[in-house]
Structure formats: structure tokens, C-alpha cells
Amino acid sequence: MIEITEHKIDVPTLIAAVSHDGAGATDVFIGTTRNKTSEKAVVKLDFEAYEPMAVKELQKIVDRAKEQWPILKYAISHRVGVVEIGEEAVVIAVSTPHRQAAFESCQFIIDELKKTVPIWKKEIFEDGDVWVASHP
Amino acid sequence: MIEITEHKIDVPTLIAAVSHDGAGATDVFIGTTRNKTSEKAVVKLDFEAYEPMAVKELQKIVDRAKEQWPILKYAISHRVGVVEIGEEAVVIAVSTPHRQAAFESCQFIIDELKKTVPIWKKEIFEDGDVWVASHP
Amino acid sequence: MSEIQIKVVAFGIARDIIGGRELNLKLKSGSKAQEAMHLLKSQYPAFEQLSTLNLAINEEYVDDNHVIIEGDELVLIPPVSGG
């Protein structure tokens, strides 16, 4: 399951989605909005996605992960729109027979997501905003 | 939060327990009962713990983890008694400012848990049972 | 030499730079992605300041030598920052 959503992510739903009788391990990564970046106070985040391509790129990442690890089930949800402090911006759940594969594949997915998936994060401060990572 | 419990583990409660405004990442490891070990069908698991020492040893592991990673909050729950297929035997949640620390510290805790914490798992098959890892 | 007209769609900071979601671009027939990019950078010098700027067509990244055809929709992909 891969989704880009404007709604709050329901983590238990994603965990339930990766339930599998052959699973001994599930790793769940939750990326939340921090209250600061480099000591500057962040009020909220605003995410934008090129949705159809984002879903395709996420699927490619999952396909590459499946070549490397015995993934039983996976669930990925990424928010778009305004995400308040403490809310989930992204949740990735992966179930595997054993734990090492769960940790490694989950980390692989979030690492690759940050490299190639067309989603953009704007940090909103009291006195302005910035598109994250745009400039060197 | 560290607990040994006879009741089903409520994963959302543990995730809520590690919520922190400074957290950018939360990693949650869920160890579930698999339906087989080495191709033999497992009916259920039965866990036993030397509870006060198990809690102390878990605390030591967390203390060691905190020396290595900037852990904001943690929550660990381990079941005792009968755990059915698909149910959570152990859940570990860790929140950190950035994701690498969340993955590494969560994996460290489960890896160390399996080495030193006085908890014993009995696998129950249709035709018998075995205390896991007892013999070489 | 004949011209083709294509639509360019922008996201994130690229949208701020062009001042809108879309623009139309006239290219020489047979132009490659890098020529479209060159033209866009000359029209909007702020693109030069970005860490990266990629192009996608049909929801796939394309490389510099990809030949653009009439009716293509070029999507400007500034540095991604999901997660």
C-alpha cells in the first residue's frame, strides 16, 4: 500500500496493513514535524507532491527493496498540505520474517524516498518560510 | 517507559508515549509470533520472565543506548504468558531528532534485549514444545 | 525549422520562480531536455541557484539527451525534500 494523503496518517491502520502470519518482525518509521531546524523555530510544515509520479517513484523504491530483502508486506503514507508540529509527515511500515531485514529495508525506503520522490517540504517560521534543501 | 505485561500490547499507546516536539523521527520495532520456526508449525508462544531483573536489564540497555544516541523518549513493552500467532511479543519505540539515531538505537535495544534480558520463550507445536535457544 | 509548443509544470520552489504552476515553451523541433532546461534557465536565472533541477516527462525522470516531442508535458523537479 502506497498513498499520498491530505489527511492525518493513522499509524495503526498502516501497522495492521503489514500484518502477516509469517512475519516475525515489523519495523515502523514515523517522520514527524520537529519544532526547529538548525535552532530556528518551525511553526509548521507545508508539503507539496507531484502525486502520480511520487507514487510511481515510491513503488520503484519498494521494488528495489524487495530484491534485497524478503519483504512480506509494506505500507507507506506521506502527507501533503500543512503538517503541524508533532504530526506524522511520513510513515513507513515493513514486515519481514526476521528483524534485520525489517530495519534495513525500512531505512532503505526512507533514505531513498528523500533522494528521488517528488515531494517538497516548506518550513514555515514566524517570519517567513523556506523550501527545504533548494539551495546549496 | 519499560514494562513486562501479561496483556496484549497496545502499540498506539507506546507510540504516543514517545511523542516529543523535538522528535523528527520515531522508530518502532514490533516482534510478532511467527507461524513457523525452521519449517515447523508453531501454534503459539509462551513467555516467562524474571520480571524485576528483566526491567533492570532493559533499563541498563536503554542507559547504554542513551550514551550513544540522542534518545528523546523510549517505550518498551514485552509480553509474558501465551502469545498467539500474529500478536506482538515485544514492542520498542524510540524517538530522536533525526532518523539514523532512531533506527540504530531501536535495533541496538532489541539486539541487546535478546542477549541479556531474563525472558524465556517456549515454542509450542502441535506435538510438543521447546524452550528456544536452550541447547547448542 | 519547425517549432513545437510544450507545457511546463512546476512544483515547489520552481513554482515560486516561474510565478505560477504552468507556462508554455516554444522549442525547435527535435530539441532535447537540456535545451529546454537551458532556455528555462535563461528566462528564469533563479533556477541557476538551485542545488539541482531535474525534468520529468510522463511521470518519469528524463536525462539531458531525452528528445522532447510535441504535446509533452515537462515537469520541473527542484531538489526534493520529502519525509
Added chain:
Amino acid sequence: MSEIQIKVVAFGIARDIIGGRELNLKLKSGSKAQEAMHLLKSQYPAFEQLSTLNLAINEEYVDDNHVIIEGDELVLIPPVSGG
């Protein structure tokens, strides 16, 4: 030479081996953990088959040279398998 009496508590497969949760053990005064272990292994040879067998006193692992005192409760820790 005086003797001390201690209680031994067993978990997991160690409980199956001694056939119960607890037993009492008489040791020479000043005995170390390894001597208690030796005595237990001679009484219950099945302990020799385990991958490991550790002892805890006061909820802490103790090493072979730990001196046991009257009133100590020795806990037998067979190979752990949590998670």
C-alpha cells in the same frame, strides 16, 4: 566448617530441569558462585547440556568468583530468548 543454606530459583528450562520453581541448597560458608553451580550441575546433569547457564543474585548477574552469603537467593538463568 560451617554451612550456609540458600534458596535457588529457576526459570525457563532450568525450572523444568529441577522439576519446580525453587530448591534449597547447602553450601560451605564462603562458597563462590562457581561452587554452587558445580553442585547444581552434579545434582542435575541436564544443566551440562545447556548452551549457557548464568546466575543472578539480587537481580544482577554475578560472575564465577562472587561469594555467596547466607540468605542469598540464587536465580538460575538458562539461555535467554526474549523478543
